[in-house]
Amino acid sequence: MSTFTQRLLEKVGPLWERKYQHPFVRGLGDGSLPIESFRFYMKQDYVYLIEYAKMFAIASTKAHDLATSSRFAALQEATLNFEMDLHRQYAARFGITREELEQTKPSFVMLAYTSYMLKVAHQGTLAELVSAVLPCAWSYWEIGKRLARIEGAAEHEWYGDWVRTYSSEEFGQLAQWLIDLMDQLAEGKSEAELAILEEHFLNTSRMEYLFWEMAYTEEMWPCEIN
Numbered sequence: 001m002s003t004f005t006q007r008l009l010e011k012v013g014p015l016w017e018r019k020y021q022h023p024f025v026r027g028l029g030d031g032s033l034p035i036e037s038f039r040f041y042m043k044q045d046y047v048y049l050i051e052y053a054k055m056f057a058i059a060s061t062k063a064h065d066l067a068t069s070s071r072f073a074a075l076q077e078a079t080l081n082f083e084m085d086l087h088r089q090y091a092a093r094f095g096i097t098r099e100e101l102e103q104t105k106p107s108f109v110m111l112a113y114t115s116y117m118l119k120v121a122h123q124g125t126l127a128e129l130v131s132a133v134l135p136c137a138w139s140y141w142e143i144g145k146r147l148a149r150i151e152g153a154a155e156h157e158w159y160g161d162w163v164r165t166y167s168s169e170e171f172g173q174l175a176q177w178l179i180d181l182m183d184q185l186a187e188g189k190s191e192a193e194l195a196i197l198e199e200h201f202l203n204t205s206r207m208e209y210l211f212w213e214m215a216y217t218e219e220m221w222p223c224e225i226n
């Protein structure tokens, strides 16, 4: 019998494939990514993670048992102090101060993505919240694993740290925990409820793609007016 997360993956298969082929992602793997795009991405991703971490705090309050509640609290801590350390280290190499990093003006896509996730987190069930955040952890792990297989990618002077972080065992376990939790929460749900979860998963998968595109083109707003 196939699991709910397998169904989700089938739904987004072609979209995720396009993500793996995106010039930003390919450029991280073969080292061809312009450093300016990476710098732009890192700044947007830092403010993205500030919002993302809040979502784990909300998840902790919505958890149905103590172990899950505690795990979400630990995830918030890990995002703020492990994942974001990667960004702070890159910022130091770029000569950007922590304050400057934190003051990054949000791009349209980063704002739309985090606003959507936080809306689902505040207004939806725990299952909805997990379906909306899953593409983030899961697709980064898939990308990290794919890039780590490219010769020299994990040792690249600039992008090696990124590749090693997202292909790490630690991130793999985290993604797997969220996948298992999604399957557990989907159990016994009606088709109408599952369709809502699928919609969130598809929407944030689209936003993940748009985030790569935004970073690659260094787009703040998709209009001329500033």
Ligand SMILES: Cc1ncc(C[n+]2csc(CCO)c2C)c(N)n1
Residues within 6 Å of the ligand: 045, 048, 049, 052, 075, 078, 079, 083, 136, 137, 138, 140, 141, 171, 174, 208, 211
């Ligand atoms: C746009 C964007 N999407 C996904 C991630 C990856 N990510 C964000 S939080 C998290 C798990 C907890 O730390 C992971 C793997 C990112 N950095 N930026």
